[in-house]
Amino acid sequence: xxxxxxxxxxxxxxxxxxxxxxxxxxxxxxxxxxxxxxxxxxxxxxxxxxxxxxxxxxxxxxxxxxxxxxxxxxxxxxxxxxxxxxxxxxxxxxxxxxxxxxxxxxxxxxxxxxxxxxxxxxxxxxxxxxxxxxxxxxxxxxxxxxxxxxxxxxxxxxxxxxxxxxxxxxxxxxxxxxxxxxxxxxxxxxxxxxxxxxxxxxxxxxxxxxxxxxxxxxxxxxxxxxxxxxxxxxxxxxxxxxxxxxxxxxxxxxxxxxxxxxxxxxxxxxxxxxxx
Amino acid sequence: xxxxxxxxxxxxxxxxxxxxxxxxxxxxxxxxxxxxxxxxxxxxxxxxxxxxxxxxxxxxxxxxxxxxxxxxxxxxxxxxxxxxxxxxxxxxxxxxxxxxxxxxxxxxxxxxxxxxxxxxxxxxxxxxxxxxxxxxxxxxxxxxxxxxxxxxxxxxxxxxxxxxxxxxxxxxxxxxxxxxxxxxxxxxxxxxxxxxxxxxxxxxxxxxxxxxxxxxxxxxxxxxxxxxxxxxxxxx
Numbered sequence: 001x002x003x004x005x006x007x008x009x010x011x012x013x014x015x016x017x018x019x020x021x022x023x024x025x026x027x028x029x030x031x032x033x034x035x036x037x038x039x040x041x042x043x044x045x046x047x048x049x050x051x052x053x054x055x056x057x058x059x060x061x062x063x064x065x066x067x068x069x070x071x072x073x074x075x076x077x078x079x080x081x082x083x084x085x086x087x088x089x090x091x092x093x094x095x096x097x098x099x100x101x102x103x104x105x106x107x108x109x110x111x112x113x114x115x116x117x118x119x120x121x122x123x124x125x126x127x128x129x130x131x132x133x134x135x136x137x138x139x140x141x142x143x144x145x146x147x148x149x150x151x152x153x154x155x156x157x158x159x160x161x162x163x164x165x166x167x168x169x170x171x172x173x174x175x176x177x178x179x180x181x182x183x184x185x186x187x188x189x190x191x192x193x194x195x196x197x198x199x200x201x202x203x204x205x206x207x208x209x210x211x212x213x214x215x216x217x218x219x220x221x222x223x224x225x226x227x228x229x230x231x232x233x234x235x236x237x238x239x240x241x242x243x244x245x246x247x248x249x250x251x252x253x254x255x256x257x258x259x260x261x262x263x264x265x266x267x268x269x270x271x272x273x274x275x276x
Numbered sequence: 277x278x279x280x281x282x283x284x285x286x287x288x289x290x291x292x293x294x295x296x297x298x299x300x301x302x303x304x305x306x307x308x309x310x311x312x313x314x315x316x317x318x319x320x321x322x323x324x325x326x327x328x329x330x331x332x333x334x335x336x337x338x339x340x341x342x343x344x345x346x347x348x349x350x351x352x353x354x355x356x357x358x359x360x361x362x363x364x365x366x367x368x369x370x371x372x373x374x375x376x377x378x379x380x381x382x383x384x385x386x387x388x389x390x391x392x393x394x395x396x397x398x399x400x401x402x403x404x405x406x407x408x409x410x411x412x413x414x415x416x417x418x419x420x421x422x423x424x425x426x427x428x429x430x431x432x433x434x435x436x437x438x439x440x441x442x443x444x445x446x447x448x449x450x451x452x453x454x455x456x457x458x459x460x461x462x463x464x465x466x467x468x469x470x471x472x473x474x475x476x477x478x479x480x481x482x483x484x485x486x487x488x489x490x491x492x493x494x495x496x497x498x499x500x501x502x503x504x505x506x507x508x509x510x511x512x
Contacts (some may be wrong), residue, residue, distance in 0.1 A: 072317040102470070103473070106473065106481070106482040113481050113482065163454045167447075170450045173445060174443065174446065176423035183433070184434045185485070187450070187457075188430045188434060188453055189473055190454075191455075192457050192458070192461035192472050194458065195458040196461050196473070213376075214458045214459075221476075240444060247386065247390065249386045253383060254386060256382075256383055258455065259458075261451070
């Protein structure tokens with residue numbers, strides 16, 4: 001029996017076990033001290049009490065992240081659902097109908113998945129309906145449901161922002177490997193959506209924004225000045241202290257090759273424009 | 277120290293704990309329960325590795341360095357593939373399609389060179405590729421191979437995230453995986469418009485794929501002449 005092996009096993013389900021046993025040295029010291037004084041049969045009890053102490057109040061931050069994600073998914077789902085319900089907005093008889101429905105279905109699946117995860121973790125999921133939102137963003141996009149190119153432009157901003165929002169929370173989920181993996185699996189789906197919406201905007205019916213690419217070039221390639229906050233920092237070309245253009249790549253390729261995160265406050269500030 | 281009967285129970289509990297894949301929440305209940313200690317201790321004694329076909333060759337290494345080398349290996353594969361595509365494009369390739377594939381080539385090469393620089397002296401050697409199964413003169417063959425690489429890349433990063441112990445490495449993996457997903461969606465749309473996130477890529481819960489390094493490398497090694505040793509990579 002090796003205490004280090006045990007801790008390694010625990011680390012597999014909880015990457016932050018050592019931080020939880022804070023201060024680590026003190027926890028280990030008290031454990032070894034305790035172990036020397038009690039009979040081996042009592043060891044499990046000692047372990048249990050040590051871990052109970054370490055794991056007292058730790059689920060809040062993960063639930064906070066899940067509720068943050070749920071808020072964004074509610075915004076996206078209701079946005080697409082309202083667009084689908086608006087007669088004449090999405091050109092009938094085109095592939096756009098199926099594409100938007102597919103994306104809407106994913107956002108609803110994410111809402112349901114996150115609600116379930118929060119409830120299962122003992123938290124209370126936030127709750128929103130279509131009436132909770134103002135998709136004109138306080139008057140910034142007055143034609144969001146009457147002008148198809150504007151609808152797609154806002155969709156692009158939602159998807160790119162969603163990608164950045166999940167990316168920014170990865171670090172806060174390191175303590176919960178299974179939640180982290182699920183968040184990553186949602187994150188890449190949002191990126192797939194963003195890629196496709198960007199292609200839709202290039203088509204004549206979608207606004208003919210021909211310079212747009214499926215990936216993000218520079219600081220704000222959306223053509224929507226009001227969306228600057230959603231793209232702030234996307235022009236970063238330094239990763240882990242390495243200057244990517246210095247490796248022989250164009251500045252454009254260097255910004256495109258790496259998507260950048262947004263912090264929770266940055267995202268909430270953007271999201272607040274859409275919440276009544 | 278223990279009776280035979282106790283030993284037997286411990287063994288039974290051990291197999292249970294290892295096959296059940298503890299979720300964090302159940303672990304919390306477990307840790308608080310006290311009675312769980314014996315099973316945990318038994319689990320702590322267990323060490324086993326099984327990586328058939330991926331246990332000799334270029335050693336990816338251990339821990340975070342191993343995961344970064346794993347990503348570097350995949351980016352080498354993708355970079356070499358798109359390099360070949362762009363150097364001799366299939367016949368009658370539309371200009372916009374070549375421009376998009378050239379962009380992807382640049383992104384993959386940037387990822388490759390970034391990992392090489394970041395890993396420095398810990399970086400694995402350049403890998404020899406085997407693209408004999410791909411017909412570079414044929415659009416369908418090229419795009420299907422590209423789709424395979426991109427979807428696999430997304431699943432690889434999604435599955436590797438939880439294996440990374442250092443925040444800055446997890447963050448950089450996150451910065452790359454969404455770009456791979458953008459590629460995957462575009463390639464799929466080039467093959468069939470609207471298939472960017474169909475039910476062969478995204479499940480009923482709206483989730484993209486996630487695969488372990490061994491699952492990924494088992495698929496990827498078909499395209500590698502160089503043998504890879506992934507047996508020292510973290511598995512959880």
